[in-house]
Amino acid sequence: MSDEQLEFRRAIRDALDEEIERDPSVVFFGEDVAAAGGVFMTTPGLQEKHGHERVFDTPISELAMAGAAFGAAVTGLRPVIEIMFGDFMALPMDSLVNQSAKFWYVSNEQASVPLVVRSAVGAGGRFGAMHSQIHGTWFQGIPGIKVVGPSSPADAKGLLKSAIRDDNPVIFLEHKRLYSVKGPPPTEETVPLGKAAVVREGGDITIVSALRGVRDSLEAAEQLAGDGIDAEVVDIRSLRPLDHETVLESVAKTNRVLLVEEGTRVGGWAANLLGIITAEGLEELDDAWIVATEDTPAPYSPTLEDAWLPAAAELAAAVRERLGVAAPSRS
Amino acid sequence: MAGTQTERAHERQDQPGESPAEYLERYGRMRLIRRFEEEIQRLFLKGEVHGTTHLSAGQEAVPVGICSALGPDDYVAGTYRGHGHALAKGTEPEALAAEMLGRATGVCGGRAGSMNVIDLAHGLVGCFGIVGGSIAAATGAAVSAQRQGKVAVAFFGDGASNQGYFHECLNWAQVYDLPVVYVCENNFYGEFTPMASVTAGGEIGIRAASFGMQSQVLDGNDLWAVREAAVEAVGRARAGEGPTLLECQTYRHYGHSKSDPAKYRPPDEVDRWLARDPLELARARLLDLGVHNEALAAKEAEIDARMDRAVENALAAPYPDPAEDAGSEFKE
Numbered sequence: 001m002s003d004e005q006l007e008f009r010r011a012i013r014d015a016l017d018e019e020i021e022r023d024p025s026v027v028f029f030g031e032d033v034a035a036a037g038g039v040f041m042t043t044p045g046l047q048e049k050h051g052h053e054r055v056f057d058t059p060i061s062e063l064a065m066a067g068a069a070f071g072a073a074v075t076g077l078r079p080v081i082e083i084m085f086g087d088f089m090a091l092p093m094d095s096l097v098n099q100s101a102k103f104w105y106v107s108n109e110q111a112s113v114p115l116v117v118r119s120a121v122g123a124g125g126r127f128g129a130m131h132s133q134i135h136g137t138w139f140q141g142i143p144g145i146k147v148v149g150p151s152s153p154a155d156a157k158g159l160l161k162s163a164i165r166d167d168n169p170v171i172f173l174e175h176k177r178l179y180s181v182k183g184p185p186p187t188e189e190t191v192p193l194g195k196a197a198v199v200r201e202g203g204d205i206t207i208v209s210a211l212r213g214v215r216d217s218l219e220a221a222e223q224l225a226g227d228g229i230d231a232e233v234v235d236i237r238s239l240r241p242l243d244h245e246t247v248l249e250s251v252a253k254t255n256r257v258l259l260v261e262e263g264t265r266v267g268g269w270a271a272n273l274l275g276i277i278t279a280e281g282l283e284e285l286d287d288a289w290i291v292a293t294e295d296t297p298a299p300y301s302p303t304l305e306d307a308w309l310p311a312a313a314e315l316a317a318a319v320r321e322r323l324g325v326a327a328p329s330r331s
Numbered sequence: 332m333a334g335t336q337t338e339r340a341h342e343r344q345d346q347p348g349e350s351p352a353e354y355l356e357r358y359g360r361m362r363l364i365r366r367f368e369e370e371i372q373r374l375f376l377k378g379e380v381h382g383t384t385h386l387s388a389g390q391e392a393v394p395v396g397i398c399s400a401l402g403p404d405d406y407v408a409g410t411y412r413g414h415g416h417a418l419a420k421g422t423e424p425e426a427l428a429a430e431m432l433g434r435a436t437g438v439c440g441g442r443a444g445s446m447n448v449i450d451l452a453h454g455l456v457g458c459f460g461i462v463g464g465s466i467a468a469a470t471g472a473a474v475s476a477q478r479q480g481k482v483a484v485a486f487f488g489d490g491a492s493n494q495g496y497f498h499e500c501l502n503w504a505q506v507y508d509l510p511v512v513y514v515c516e517n518n519f520y521g522e523f524t525p526m527a528s529v530t531a532g533g534e535i536g537i538r539a540a541s542f543g544m545q546s547q548v549l550d551g552n553d554l555w556a557v558r559e560a561a562v563e564a565v566g567r568a569r570a571g572e573g574p575t576l577l578e579c580q581t582y583r584h585y586g587h588s589k590s591d592p593a594k595y596r597p598p599d600e601v602d603r604w605l606a607r608d609p610l611e612l613a614r615a616r617l618l619d620l621g622v623h624n625e626a627l628a629a630k631e632a633e634i635d636a637r638m639d640r641a642v643e644n645a646l647a648a649p650y651p652d653p654a655e656d657a658g659s660e661f662k663e
Contacts, residue, residue: 053478059506064467064499071471074456075406076479094496098461099468107449107457108440112662124583143660167662321354 006153012042012118012174015022015160016080020050023078026164028055029120030082031064039084040120040179047187063300066092066117073115073169075115080164086173089135100169100305101144106222112167116160121149122175122212122262124309129297132261134211137269139171140239147239148193149173151214155237158191166193175211194238194245204231205287205319208273209260210236217260219312220319239269244276246307248284252279255286260310265292287322291315336555337616342618348399348562349586351620357399357554358613359630361391364415365610366638367424368585371414371431371445375589377644380431384445385412389552389584392609394419394434396557397484397577406454406483408468411446411517412583413458415485421453425641434648441651442658456483462521463487463496466513470500473511473574482568483511486659490521492535501576505542510568512561513576514549522587523595536578542575551579552609555616581609 006014020026029047035043047055058065062083063173068081068147083089089096104112123132136147146168149157156174170193173237173304199214200221206215215233221231232250235242251257257277261271270290277288291310299305320327334342343349374380387394390412398407398419409416417427426486430437431445438450446460456472459465461635469485476483491497492515504511515535519526530537539546545567550556557579564575580625582604593601614627 059499059502061499061503063495064470064503065497067464067467067500068471068474068503071406071408071456071483073469073471074451074468075475076474077475079474094461094464096465099459099464099610100459102447103449103457104662105450105660106443106447107440108438108442109658110439110449111660146661236384 001067004185005254006157006185008153009040009042009179010180011153011157012160013044013046015157015164015239016043016046017049019022019045019161019164020054021302023034025076025078026054026074026080027077028080029058031058031060031084033057037207038082040113040176042179043082048179062088062091063095067099070113072104073100073113074111074261078114079162080116080118083117083119085087085131086119086135087133087253089119089151096145096169097142099174101142104168105144114171116163116170117174118172118174120176120214121173122177123298123305124212125284126176126302126305128290128300132298134173136171136173136239137263137267139242140269140272144169144172145240146193147173148239149175149211151178151199151211151235152238153181154186156187159237161194162190162193165190173211177212184200194241194243196237196243197235198232198246199235200233201232202230202254204230204254205256205258205323206232206234206254207258207260207315208234208236208247208270210239210269211262212258213310215308216312217315220315223269223312223316224319227320229319229323229325231319236269236273242276244273244280247273247277248281251281255284257285257288258315259290260315261290261292262309263293265290266295268292289322291318334400336553336654340555340616340620342451351617352624354554354613355617355626357395357628358610358617359634360419361504361610361613362396362631363417363552363638364391364395366635367418367428368430368590370638370642372585374432374642375456380445381405381433382444383588383590384431385588386585387415387583389604389609390516390518390581391415392554392557392563392613393514393551393579393581394486396487396554397512397514397561399558401482401484404454406456406466406467406469406472407486408456408472408484409448409486410465410488411458411460412488413446413448413486416456417448417450418460422450422455423446424638425644428641429645429648432645433650435651435656436645436648440656442538459621460507463491463494466486466491466496466500469511470504470509473504473509473562477507480569481510484514485511486514487514487520489515489517489519489530489535491524492538493530501539501542501544501574504574505544508571508573510571511574512564513574515576515578517578517580518583520587520596528593534578536576539576544574546576546578548578548580550614551581552607554613570579583620
């Protein structure tokens with residue numbers, strides 16, 4: 001049991017399975033999620049187990065899907081929907097931004113909108129510009145909607161369960177280069193929303209990232225350890241609310257921070273977070289910078305896409321350069 | 332359907348829900364909406380109502396006729412021209428007026444204003460400032476309603492029938508046989524633009540056929556015609572027979588919003604529609620059905636007094652206190 005590894009996609013499925021079982025008001029729908037089990041095979045068997053009332057396929061109508069989820073959520077259900085790729089989130093934005101996100105406040109708190117919108121996000125899969133985006137920052141500036149995403153199988157399960165139990169609308173980001181990752185199963189039933197996690201302790205520099213970027217940062221930290229640089233890695237886990245306090249605590253210890261974002265520098269979560277760190281912790285900072293993607297859409301060709309994405313070696317090199325440490329010898 | 336609506340009204344007046352006394356109540360509700368809109372216009376010009384308003388005077392028979400076929404637990408989604416939708420579903424006029432005035436006693440505590448009213452206690456899942464939003468909200472409410480034995484109604488204008496919401500949601504509702512009635516209030520203008528100049532295919536009602544959905548195009552200024560269609564559509568929805576699209580043809584007496592004098596509408600067209608004022612039509616038919624003028628006058632006086640009281644109380648109510656009523660982003 002102790003060394004049994006949990007696959008990320010299985011963690012997603014198990015969280016859905018257990019929450020549909022646990023709460024009769026939870027319904028789950030999306031394109032190809034029921035009979036086919038999801039294009040990334042994250043939801044097989046759920047319809048067979050829970051029935052067509054609870055788990056069903058929808059038309060390719062993202063706007064209607066989000067609207068249906070909103071209307072159902074304010075009248076007693078707790079919908080979980082899958083908008084297949086994050087890129088498709090441009091289609092249902094009106095319902096999510098103007099209906100779900102505003103309802104609790106504008107209604108004078110008559111009721112909240114308990115819904116979850118899951119999507120596969122991120123580049124590196126050679127999917128091209130319209131199947132590789134991360135829409136977290138599109139929603140980060142919208143009051144009333146939470147934006148979260150895991151970097152490990154354990155967090156995938158615990159965060160998704162928390163998202164389904166949360167009474168507010170939650171955008172849930174699943175990086176497609178994490179689905180096949182295996183890791184230890186969760187030790188807790190749920191993981192709280194809106195709390196960053198220190199996933200590696202260190203004293204020389206804080207590296208903050210999200211989703212797949214956390215794994216790249218951990219790999220970079222291992223490379224840096226060989227150079228005598230002890231990096232702390234923080235998984236921000238939630239873009240809204242944004243837990244700057246955990247980052248500030250870490251920076252108070254390391255005095256340096258690198259923020260790694262798969263997304264653009266301007267308008268990105270990293271720049272937003274760095275602004276808060278600077279405003280509230282300037283006296284703690286000796287150095288602070290961002291590694292982000294270039295200001296182009298995600299390219300298709302493997303050479304272009306690999307160069308476009310921040311990778312572990314690039315992160316490690318950037319840290320060495322900023323800290324004035326020589327690169328390791330090749331011999 | 333044989334006979335004129337007047338003949339049919341005579342024939343049916345012994346059936347449940349069809350008595351002249353019940354129609355007198357519905358006429359009173361229509362007058363409440365008319366008086367409400369007149370008061371909001373007056374208060375807007377006085378600077379008491381802020382931002383913008385979209386008045387529904389002239390369209391009262393549609394929400395009153397539709398909601399007369401609903402129960403208190405059924406769901407309704409309205410538009411930014413939604414004062415009539417709320418009042419027809421049961422929202423208290425004083426709470427609605429206070430909302431327009433931005434007061435703490437408003438149905439949404441002054442957070443919503445004219446365009447975004449929500450009143451879940453009366454089944455109003457929201458009024459939506461985005462054209463077509465109500466269609467999605469009612470479709471979603473119908474997902475719940477299907478499991479709860481209830482019915483959901485979407486009110487929307489002719490302009491919304493050209494939004495993605497309309498086409499996506501009508502297909503969706505028909506696929507799942509959702510208990511929803513889509514009520515298009517076709518007032519022939521999408522903001523300032525004539526409907527016909529931007530809408531292909533003529534009538535909106537015929538669009539239902541492409542989804543295999545039941546539909547009807549009807550006189551939205553005739554309370555009896557609207558109610559008859561609503562009773563049938565709501566009955567079908569409740570029986571699990573799926574959605575219906577009703578195109579109710581009507582006309583707004585005011586412009587699109589507070590800043591619009593509606594000079595784009597031909598005067599003879601306006602005169603033709605004003606001559607078919609839904610309140611006047613209802614009043615005439617009630618007289619024809621044997622309701623005494625005294626009874627009508629008494630109902631009108633009762634409604635007017637209620638509206639005056641509502642406005643008086645709303646105007647006396649406090650504004651929300653930013654220190655105490657700021658609210659929270661999330662439900663904890």
